[in-house]
Amino acid sequence: MNFPDWRTSSAGTRTRAALWLASQIGEGGVFTKAQLREAFPGVEQIDRRMRDLRQDGWILSTYAQERSLAVDELRLVKIGGHVWEASYKSNVTRSASDRERRETLARDNFACAFCGIGAGETYTDDPARSGQLSVTWCGWAGPAGRYVTTCKRCRNPLAGNDSSGAAYEAAALLAPVEMRTLTEWIRVGHRTPQQIDKAWALVRLLSKADRDDLLTRLGPIP
Incomplete structure (x- = not known):
């Protein structure tokens, strides 16, 4: 699948983080927060924007859930909603009632x-x-x-x-x-x-x- 370029996209940080994960890491791929921050230098709260993708069905495992990972590693288990698509609409509840x-x-x-x-x-x-x-x-x-x-x-x-x-x-x-x-x-x-x-x-x-x-x-x- 061809993805928009996360480096030149004018979308928000969360969408650009999704594009980076999908195009550079891929499902099953392992990465570190240091790599994420290097990809988005100077971007504040990039970690939080990445975590926000869980609300759209993206599954990210950490050391707490997957002990085969090192403490500084995360795994992209599943690519969720294609938040970069103009027609995409989130249908999940973002916070618990x-x-x-x-x-x-x-x-x-x-x-x-x-x-x-x-x-x-x-x-x-x-x-x-x-x-x-x-x-x-x-x-x-x-x-x-x-x-x-x-x-x-x-x-x-x-x-x-x-x-x-x-x-x-x-x-x-x-x-x-x-x-x-x-x-x-x-x-x-x-x-x-x-x-x-x-x-x-x-x-x-x-x-x-x-x-x-x-x-x-x-x-x-x-």
């Missing part, structure tokens, strides 16, 4: 679907930071729906300093049942809530007095 936000948070047990952090909880590997949750467009209408609950750190995975080696070392310490759960999360691209997560999501909403009462009712653990 109040109802969709409530339903998404409840479905994800009021925790990040990728790392499991709850609002206000501190990260075990970074105690100085706490979870800040939001409901964002996930770019595809899969089993989890059109929206997903994410924390600020998972929305910006390139700010982290993790590596595939560290991830492997952590995974190797898991018990077999935990390993099966982890491999399933890797396959689906997000953290699937477990029954204990659902229970903890409800416990987090209790007052201290109610938590103490719950401990009494649960009794000694065999």
